[in-house]
Amino acid sequence: MSQSPAGWYPQPDGRQRYWDGQSWTEHFAPGEGVSTVGAPTVGAPTFGAAQAAPQRAWYARKRVLIPGAIIALFVVIGALSGGGDEPQKDTASASIAADDKAAEPVSEPSAASKPGAAPKPTSKPSAKAVPVKPAAPKVGATVRDGKFAFTVRSVKCGIATVGTNPYLKEKAQGQFCAVALTVENIGDEPQSMFADNQYAFDSKGRKFSANSMASMADESSQVLWEEINPGNQVKGTVYFDLPKGASLAKVELHDSMFSGGVGVTVR
Template sequence: MTHPQNPQAGQAYPGQPQAGQAPYPGQPYAQQPQYGVPGPYGAPPAYQAPIQPPKKKKKWPWIVGILVALIVIIAAVAGGGDDSSDKTASSGSSNSGEQADSGGDNGDKKADEQAAGLNTPVRDGKFEFVVTNVESGLSSVGDNEFLTAEAQGQFVVVTMTVNNTSKEPKDFSPTNQKLVDTEGRSFEPDTTAQIYLGGSDIPVWDNINPGNTVEVKVVYDMPVDAKPASIELHDSMFSGGVKVNLG
């Protein structure tokens, strides 16, 4: 068996082109195969946020706006009605007030005409009063020269009897009795002058037993030119009072 002999140095293997000759068609160069260099790794795809569903438009701002507009319209309409009603009410009240004032004036005049006078019994609460005397123009009052009260203007002394018509003792105080002059001014009693005056069963305060009658002198300090017109007598400081004319 014949083995192929290796070519001598510089000779090509059988079937291969000699040095300097072009390779046979369809046959690659007698060189080591060229392997492709792998390219760089591709960058990972960029992160994309998930697509959000489209937001629904809120309807409540429109609803609120409509409600506000309705409220404004209603307020405007109501305000106009209130103005007219207020004007009507004010005109009506002014007319009624004028009528009431005129009626009140007439009522006061009638009350003055119907008020009792001196020595006429009148009642307020559980007490019956009879005004018996009025003395004015006093510069001082007192039992003696050492116990004397001097008037700022003039002292006016109103003498009255008081009877307890109830079935139990009742407190009485002269300080609850008010004197009114011809100018409509009201005067309160002078307690110190009443104490110095004397001659009064109750100078300041005391109980009156059921059925008893006491005599009381109430002293008022008034201007010199003042003239007492009436006295308002009270069962207590909270009672309605009864009027007695002094003129």
């Protein structure tokens, strides 16, 4: 028996398959009719009968085509759905990032960084307050040092000689400046007043000690050496021998040789 001629032959699934005259190939085609050549004989499968196979009814073909189409539709829908997730994620991330950026505080640019803005003048640091020194006490003021309260009553310079007793007279090397004082004991114990514990300064800042011989020649003075009881006071004159032409500027009064002293301006 001869082999069936090459051609397209219907298959059980409704498609057509190509017979090359020796065997079935892997070529398929939609099956709507029968082969244009004679049916295969020897060597052809049983479904390749010699006579043409009748066309399948439309509902028989749909049993294969409709499920395949449904499966393909689900595949397409799944692909579209899967592809849409990523943009949504990106959109959500972008929205969150925008919200975070909006929540961040925005620093106000300084006046110097603004275009066309004039630089803000810096305020000058306030000058430190310089403590004002109280004015030095003057003639007539009462000052205190230790247990004594001193009051300078008057100052007189240009004196050449002190004393009326010809045997006790004291002559100045330059000129005597007489400082009349009132001294009061403000303590609770006796305290001795010594003229030699007092000092004077001229306008050049030079320091002078008291002249005890001049205080001795002045018999009315009680401040050469005098013990003063608490609450009592004495009056007297302390003499300073300054160069001629020198100007007495200040006296420094002490209740003892170890006290700090207090200054009185006499100019």
